[in-house]
Amino acid sequence: MDRWSRTHEALRRAALELFTEDGYDAASTARIAERAGVSEMTLFRHFPSKDALLLADPFDPLMAEAVRARPAEEPPMRALAEGIRRAWAGIDADSARDLRIRLRIIAEASSLHGALERNSGETIAALAGALAKRGAAAAPARAAATAMVSGLSVALLEWARSERSSLDDALGRALDVLGGG
């Protein structure tokens, strides 16, 4: 683990701690940097924005692959929904818990409204690319991928906010509707 990765992790950890302690808005970048034992300037060299500390986009290529594998006669929105459903099927409890923690922080910070979608550029592009390879035109494909990711985001935020349902249930219901059911 080189120096870069070490500070990177320290910053991410410090950010998550402060976000959960004080909330996203009340945790200033100055204090995050301080807790990580580093200057504020360094924080912005590692992360392009404050959001990025919370929303690094670990794009999952499995999603796009699963979408491309859907039968050709399936319309775009359904192919997206079913592909994503498959890709998320085997999610383990640990990941779900971590996801919920992050989503809770996002849901409670009004300044992060729409931040999830904004930081999903890679995912959207990959999904749109998968649709295009199935024969869809570029513009509608991009619109469909964006719609799916946005819809999914609000569904996930709602799930994280309310204690009631399991991730699989909430995700399943959302994908049913978004896919055209």
Add this chain to the structure above:
Amino acid sequence: MDRWSRTHEALRRAALELFTEDGYDAASTARIAERAGVSEMTLFRHFPSKDALLLADPFDPLMAEAVRARPAEEPPMRALAEGIRRAWAGIDADSARDLRIRLRIIAEASSLHGALERNSGETIAALAGALAKRGAAAAPARAAATAMVSGLSVALLEWARSERSSLDDALGRALDVLGGG
């Protein structure tokens, strides 16, 4: 026209001018206020944020109404798409031109990525409400409404950016896909 409305209009006009001249990011709120003959403080008393100068949300109740009027057996995403298609059918050329101007400004400003969706809270809520009255559960309805508005937004931005197609065509193709076709 009382004093409030006069400054309000002066600010909006000054903002649009500067945005088209210099681009959204390069036009500082200070200079907008100056051109409107008013202090920066006053600008923020009239508009909650810089975005709002460009994206006042004139919610169209016709859209929600048209969605609610769709046949009950139609699935949510299709009801949204068809309702919106009807509500936008009779758009006149002047509105389309004005819309294109605003959308161009948004498309060219990277800092406004996702701003359209963020400022459509009222519209999304109204559409979700319309779906709920048709019998949908609240959470999926909200997800579907958000997805539709987001998808529509990128389609409109793409339309504004490329000279090629008519608004009706671009909108129609996007709604076809988003509605499940």
Add this chain to the structure above:
DNA sequence: CCTCGCGGTGTTAGTGACTAACATTGTCGT
């Protein structure tokens, strides 16, 4: 006609995210 109230505005001073320019340090291969 005067004055009182209050809506609309100005001023000042500040916070917080983010950037630019330049100096400084740690580290790693030779």
Add this chain to the structure above:
DNA sequence: ACGACAATGTTAGTCACTAACACCGCGAGG
């Protein structure tokens, strides 16, 4: 050990946005 380069620090900004308080014009009451 030493030069080179990656990583960090320092300083001084810009810009969106907020708070506190003073001021001024304009219409309604006496």
